[in-house]
Amino acid sequence: MRGIIINIQHYAVHDGPGIRTLVFFKGCTMNCAWCSNPESQSPGLQLRYIAYRCKLCLKCVSACTNTAVSLNDGHLGHSFDLCNDCESRTCIDNCSYDAVTLTGKDISSDELLGIISADISFYTNSGGGVTFSGGEPFAQPEFLVEILQKCKSHGIHTAVETCGWASEKAFREALPYTDLFLFDLKIINPESHIEFTGKPVDLILSNLAMLTSLKANIIIRVPLIPGITDSKENLEAIAKIMHQNQLKQIDLMPYHNLGEDKYQEHGMKYSLDQLKPGDSRQNIAVRDYFLAQGFICEIF
Amino acid sequence: MDDQMVRFTGREIISAPAVPGTSFLKIRYLDSPLMVDIEYIRHLTDSHKLTDGLEVQLRRATDHAYALSHMTPVIHEGDQIAGNKTRFIRGAIPYVNYAASPFLKEMRKEEQDAQSKHSDQGMGGGIARTISEAEQGGLRLISGKFLISKNDYEEFKDICGYWEDKCFMEQGDRLWKNHFAKADFIENGWKIGLYTAPHEPCPEGRLILDYETALGKGYNEIIRETEAKINSFVPEKLTASSKLLFWKAAVIVLKGAAAFTSNYAAEAEKLAANENDPLRKAELELMAETCLRVPLEPPRNFREAVQAFWFTYLLGHIEGSHLGFSPGRLDMLLWPYFKNDPEITVEKAIPLFEELFVKMTQIEYIASLSWQGLGHGNLYQNLILGGVDEKGEPVNNPVSMAILQAQINMQMTQPTLSVWWDEKLDQEFLMKAAECIKTGVGYPAFFNQSTYIAHELETSGLPVELIRKHAAIGGCTEPTLQGMSYGIVQAGFVNHGKLIDLVLNQGIDPYTGIRMFESRNPQTYEEVRSYYLEMMHYAVRNWQQYWNYVMIAHRNTVPLIFCSVFVRDCLGEGKCMDDGGALSNNSITTLSSGMVNVANSLAVIKKLCFDDMICSLGELFHAVSENWEGYEMLRKKALAVPHWGNDQAYADDIFLGLFDEYCSWVKGQNNYLGVPYDPSMLAISTPVPFGKVCNAFPDGRMKGEPLADGVTSPFPGSDVCGPTAVIRSSSKVDHRKIRGGLLNLKFHPSALKGETGSKNLLALIKTYFEKPGFHVQFNVVDSRMLKDAQLNPENYRDLVVRVAGFSAYWVEMSKALQDQVIWRTEHSL
Known part of the structure; x- marks a missing residue:
């Protein structure tokens, strides 16, 4: 079967x-409000306009069959809703400078397997393998399970990085072919979780407990978003859940705003545009807290 | 995070010299101007005026011995190891006995060779200081970046005048320009940038002496043995009588060497007598005692072994105008002395190596502007660690660790460190090597010993035990047999990028209008490809034959005698290297640069003009000749065609086909010692000047941009599938077919962070070498840091980065080369 990857x-x-x-x-x-890969949120193919590459030759304007792109005040403006639904995408074919591109690629599991398995000797010598990330791999559960199965049948170590919000059934189906889960815990307080991620947290926690009970290999990942996920209460709640589930390892992912340009390029709005990256001393203090709790903890 | 860390990721490993003494030496080096020292050439010339009529080997030995014995022994403050090539901290000997014309042209304000204007030199760091000091009077600037006193300058002018008609280059020119039927092609080739500039100003090198014998026997014993041969010699065949000449020359040159080292013993003794500081006095007394003992007698301990090695290395270095004269497998050489010396420890050995590496970096060379630019001031002294011994057992030992630590501490540009990779090497040693890479200096480079062994077995037919033990790297990335191989003395590089220009323009160089080849009007892909091959064949063959002529003159003017004494089996055979005395003479290579661009261009031609029929050949060629202006869409399509380095058969197969053609064609010509030329490809700085003289290419490259570097490195930006695909492509090449090769990989520091990062790096190397690859080296640096270094050079005085087969001080690199490194680095993970 086929899936869509970035x-x-x-x-x-x-x-x-x-x-x-x-x-x-x-x-x-x-x-999630802080998402650094905004192009990974929507399931379909998306148009991307990279302004700094554009030489304003306007070939895309004349080529567009939807009048979705126009010149205003010396800048190109796109009606991204129209563009993302557009099938012809003549603007891309007519751009000499790769200023207009398509985000997303439709790929079959066999083609994907071919690309992954080309590096088997590197995996063997380093103890490595493949990691499915995103977006959310479980947003395409059937495709994920199929490619996991195929990788396992080639002896490839598999990891899935997940936000945890997917059906229990999907996790159960993936588990036999997944050597490692990189499982995100963001906010434990139910109201805040809904506020910043748009989804309730209980399904995530129950999936985590289920995977733990089935002896899955799990590393917890926490994005350290200043003022949102890095509060004392939240970190203590995460530690508590880890203790309850007898989890050993936690990776800390400090916030960065390097994905900001991509919002604009995909016609999306970034809500945290005032947020600055955290203080590295603060991040180290968080790491030390988890180390003191007896966990293996690293800052990435 | 402080402000700087936000802007770029710094280097993970930062270290400092082990003791204050070596820290002082490094700072002194960094603050010293570049000087020309005419002392050696003055004495050599004085002797040469008196030795007219002597047979050439005897004359060369007599002149060199005279100069050695008259050179001033200079012991600088803080030196623990005796012996310097010049009287200055950073000094170069102008070898006008090799080539006087580049200097004479400068003095007479005549035009230099065509390529000097395409080869940029760096102007920062110690070089900037040179220029400012010159302006303050008393000194003159020469060859772009060196200082010379006004008195010496006048004398040097006379010396150059003396050598004008006698030097190797002039003698060579007279021979080939008058007798070689294709002489015009060579001269036109220089004008259009098809070849690197004449190599005569610095032809020697990629040579490693037999230090094992030098230390094991001591010079006195070798002199006794040789004198015994002379005394018992009976000429039973007329042709054998020349043996006597070489042996006599050998004794003369060894006695000159003995005078050189004895002068250092006397100087150390004198300084000790006048020294008030008891600590320094003791150091100088130890130095005097050491210099009295070695290299005339075998070393008794580790320190004496280091001093004996350095003297022999230096004496060999002084004799010729070398690039790539290399120490070879120093950890293997010094291990027995380390093992049997109860006094020495790794901690005590590290400062000695630190000083040794400063001494190696202090050697400068002055040659033609083109070769100064091509070599970028780098002497390519290659020290290779690890590997296996004659029995196939791994060699890494505590000396290997001390050497790695010394360069981690010092980060000098010389010697460049290498590792012979073998799967049996210790993990601890490999992790230390990875730590050194993570300083960002770009070394050690990793070489696969078994690949070279296979090459040497095939070409030289020597026993495998011998090859294992003597396998080393001479120069940047060319393997050779240390102590038994004629150096790797070649004519320089063929610019395959220029052949693309010529294919696209029916045999005429688009810049100069010079016709190099007959006109063809290729209509099919195959016809384009054969037109290129026809040109490549002709360009390579002429280049080889021209060089054979030149090397006759080498033999008749500047045969190496001291070096021959320490290359097996010159003494046994009674022949210097120029007469074929070395055990292996198949190390003479033909070099090329830029084949990746040819393969990419052919791939684009095939795909766009024939497979997909997007445009005609004529349209594509026209777009390229316009530097793609007005043809941006076509260029986009050209860039979208698979290029070399993505593990896609389309372009990779084209490259592999060209590679095979090249290798077999090169071997079709014998070198001047009677065995086939060995194919090789590498880069040094050629991608920059070669690219500068080339128009745009069908592969999407723009006019004047550098070529792809090395043998199998992809063109910057065209490797869109990541480093593992680059490695998969590169490993399709049968590296056993060539002597040397080069793959650059670049990593952002975060990709190699910590112990895990080191282990992953080693796994990458292992994977490549199991395939099997031959060479890989790494730049580990954030391109944003390099941009900062361009803007604020004063903060980066000792920043070292990898260029090609060598590392260089950032501030002493030309802007063009800096830009190339940034460009390459920006495409890192």
């Missing part, structure tokens, strides 16, 4: 052990 990264070394291939799935089940 891109594939080789020699990835921060998402699971060893040298890995990282596959970003398109589409997400949550909608």
